[in-house]
Amino acid sequence: MSSDAFPVHGLRGRITKDAPLGPRTWFRTGGAADWLFIPEDQDDLIQFLKNKPSELPYLVLGACSNVIIRDDGIEGAVIRLTRGFSEIQVVEDQIIAGAAALDVTVAEHSATASLAGLEFLSGIPGSIGGAVRMNAGAYGSDIKAVLQWADIITSDGTLKRLSCEELSFSYRHSNLPEDAIVVRACLKGQAGDAAEIRERISEIKESRENSQPIRARTGGSTFRNPDGHKAWALIDAAGCRGMTLGGAQISEKHCNFLLNLGTATSADLENLGDAVRQKVLDQSGIDLHWEIKRLGRRIKGTPTL
Known part of the structure; x- marks a missing residue:
């Protein structure tokens, strides 16, 4: 973009021009974003979407675990969800997690809360927002099996709640519009024994360590x-x-x-x-x-x- 001024004013989050993205990815490769916007919270993100120029392209990056950022970088604005979107709450037999919460962290919270059925998340690199978008799965389960609802923000800044059925999950796919942003998800577990849940998480982590090049x-x-x-x-x-x-x-x-x-x-x-x-x-x-x-x-x- 030719302008030195970010095309949306009044935002509280961090804005960086020509922001290198390679160091943020797990591959450690790739070019820069024309703009990198890290919103302070959900309201800040809504403000951006409601007021951005219609011609400004944008995309969201989470943990950057399953992406290749091409060498010439990304046009427009890259939105990175971080601390303002990482809260995890336990409500009875459900875990409500922000989109930036790491999958493995959600699995560990489920063990602490004695909620079984979410252990598979410990075998998925990435964050909850990406897991919902792609119906991430591993070790015998996937997001479709546990999701109750997801809060999304549409391209015009509208906050909506979609049920699991409305997302029409299939193998590694959801019906989520490409320009919609997942900000929160509710996952349902079942009452279980905390020690057994932790043991299953340990087994999954050991299996990944033994079979995948996770340190590369x-x-x-x-x-x-x-x-x-x-x-x-x-x-x-x-x-x-x-x-x-x-x-x-x-x-x-x-x-x-x-x-x-x-x-x-x-x-x-x-x-x-x-x-x-x-x-x-x-x-x-x-x-x-x-x-x-x-x-x-x-x-x-x-x-x-």
């Missing part, structure tokens, strides 16, 4: 599992385990994980993923679909596969 610069599962198949098995069968491109690699430990070996660009990561998709398609006839979101502008001349 990665972004969670790269591709969705096609019906009747495991993405990692298709990638392995196509000979892609350990495959590299520039500074990016398909993990040797779990080949549905992309890694930044330390020098990767976002283009390396995205192009390696697309190369793997092509090899799997050639070998099995199955077209893998990205689970990681790729966001922003491609640098001119960057090849696409």
Whole structure:
């Protein structure tokens, strides 16, 4: 954007021009946002949405665990939900969590409250807002199984509450409009034994540690599992385990994980993923679909596969 002045006045949150996004992502790659807006709270976010210019594009980033920010950055405004959206409350057999609350933190609160059924969240990298948008799931459950309602703010600044049914969840997908922002969600548990719940959370964390490269610069599962198949098995069968491109690699430990070996660009990561998709398609006839979101502008001349 050409102006040095943020196009919305009277906001209380933090506003940064040409804000680097790469250091905020789990891959540690990517360019800058034209503007980064961290709203103070829900009212501040509503103020922004109600008063922003209609032509100003925006998107929301949470924990940045399952995104590739392209190397030429993101046009318009990036909204980052942080402390003003991270509160967690326990109300009887329900947990009401802000969109910025980490999934694993919600799982730990459920153990403290002796509420079973939310342990699976400890196996999902990211925050509740993203989990609702993509119907995140792992270890035998998903958001659809536990969500009661989600509060969202629409692009015109209207606060709405949607039920689980209204979100029409399917595998790794919700019916949430692309420009709507999840700000809060209510998850239902069942009365359980706190010690048993903590033991299950520990088992999930140990399983992730043993089977996934969680200490590397990665972004969670790269591709969705096609019906009747495991993405990692298709990638392995196509000979892609350990495959590299520039500074990016398909993990040797779990080949549905992309890694930044330390020098990767976002283009390396995205192009390696697309190369793997092509090899799997050639070998099995199955077209893998990205689970990681790729966001922003491609640098001119960057090849696409």
